[in-house]
Amino acid sequence: MSGRRAAFQGERGAFTEEALISYFGDSVEVVPLRTLEEVFSAVESGAADYGVVPAENSLAGSVGETYDLLLSHDLRVHGEVVLRVEHHLLSVEGASLDRIREVWSHPQAIDQCRRFLASLGAEVAPMSNTALAAKRLAERRDPSIGVIASRRAAAIYGLSVLASNLEDDESNYTRFFVLSRESRPPTGDDKTSIIFSTRHEPGSLYRCLEPFASRGINLTKIESRPIRSRPWEYNFYLDMEGHGLDPAISAALEELSRRATFVKILGSYPRWR
Template sequence: MSDSKPTLETLRDTIDQLDRQIQELINKRASCAQQVADVKQAGMEEGEKAVFYRPEREAQVLRRVMERNSGPLNNESMARLFREIMSACLALEEPMSIAYLGPEGTFTQAAAQKHFGHAVRTLPMATIDEVFREVESGSAHYGVVPVENSTEGVVNTTLDSFTHANVTICGEVELRIHHHLLVGANTKENSISRIYSHQQSFAQCRQWLDAHYPAADRIPVSSNSDAAKRMQSEWNAAAIAGEVAAEIYGLKKVASNIEDNPHNSTRFLIVGREHVPSSGQDKTSIIVSMKNKPGALYELLAPFHEAGIMLTRVETRPSRDGTWAYLFFIDFEGHENTESVKNVLKHVEELAVYVKRLGSYPKAVL
């Protein structure tokens, strides 16, 4: 009997045993989390409230989960489960409320739940400024706002809001976005003479289109879902759009993941009121105002280059105060508590009219 295949029944018994153990351990974990909260609260002054949510610690836990993961569940699924376990444990202490740029059902809500799990209350706000205000006033523990959107470029409102808001960046979230070439039920792959999509998606799939459909007309429309919708009544045409649009309009996939950059994604920032200690793999964001003179940006970036600090993003925005200055939004690797970053920031402060530190935070884990 020893090398015979297990039966359905014995496998289910094994699963039930495993579930029992998993449950016991999760409850033990929750008890430990409660004790952590007690220890933290005991260290507070009277009337002061301890901070229970630690972004850097969560990032470390998730990184370890992914590093040691041996499958069969993939790293992403496993990390998602641990996110939910941590979310449930944390909710025992402090049910968190998270303001986000609404309405409900948008990618920003998905980002909030990807980052905080589902044991939180998410509050949709009508504008980015309202999200910031909710956080500043303490009505929400954290806020989530889009900052780079692969179909709309940089979200300028978010950058502008950062210049006058009094919040700290505590984390970042990335949602991966894939593009597919889709056709209606009656269209044949070799008959495609027109391709519809949003301008940005064409840009993101240019190489692939040049290689596979060099002769097809590229017709820009207002959104990818608009492009997908047209396929219901168009022959000899294809649309570039995502999974959801393909499903809503019942389209066939001619080709999947046709974006030139496989890391095509939308990025969101988590804002809060506290500064986040180093998680070991961090980013820092600053706003720098420079006098409007030739070579200003080059001069500004030199100290980073010399210190060997990697820039992950630089955005330029005209200052709203007048034409005499430019604002640069700079993200770079490293935590503001490290010596090298401290030195660079000191150097930048000497060069610039004005520097605003937006915070150091763990790099997106998932």
């Protein structure tokens, strides 16, 4: 991946950057951006070769903004990364756990560490990004403030780890999509993601799913998202095992296109191991 650029939303040390490094290794050039919209636009324009964006968390569910952007941008899902999320309490050198009076972090990280925070008894202040919280603390150098962030953020911003594995549930994983302008050939162990919408009438969703069931295609996810400007109507996001060029999936997608009112193939990509 030498010479390639991969964009992500947030500051250096964010969990998305950790997923990016896990996927590409250290040879890729990392491009931090402010928003998910900027990540999609950077890949679409060619300013970045790839983008890495959060898709869903095993505890908190899907990232709605990512799925909405997949609908509105002409990109392909090039790969996926599944990251075990480990939260740590960080502070400046010389700080101690009993001196922490305030904790900064992203609202989702705060929610995932409720038991620890209750035992700590500190005030909690939400921030837009776990790594941004670490960066701000590194600038402020206040030993009464802690941040919940990754161990990678501690190394980047010169902070100390005061407590580890703070999450209430050990089954805390986040799935990320790797975005590209290019499609992937089959590998033999792939997944395919699509979006479709149905007619607003009885049995329409059943008719759209039947082509997959009749061909023995395993669906690994189905989720609805509201269609903007059409109240109480929905797009359906679907993941399945296999590649879009596999004969059974290709035939099912062709049949779906005749039964649905809209179909968009987001991409076929190797399953994360």
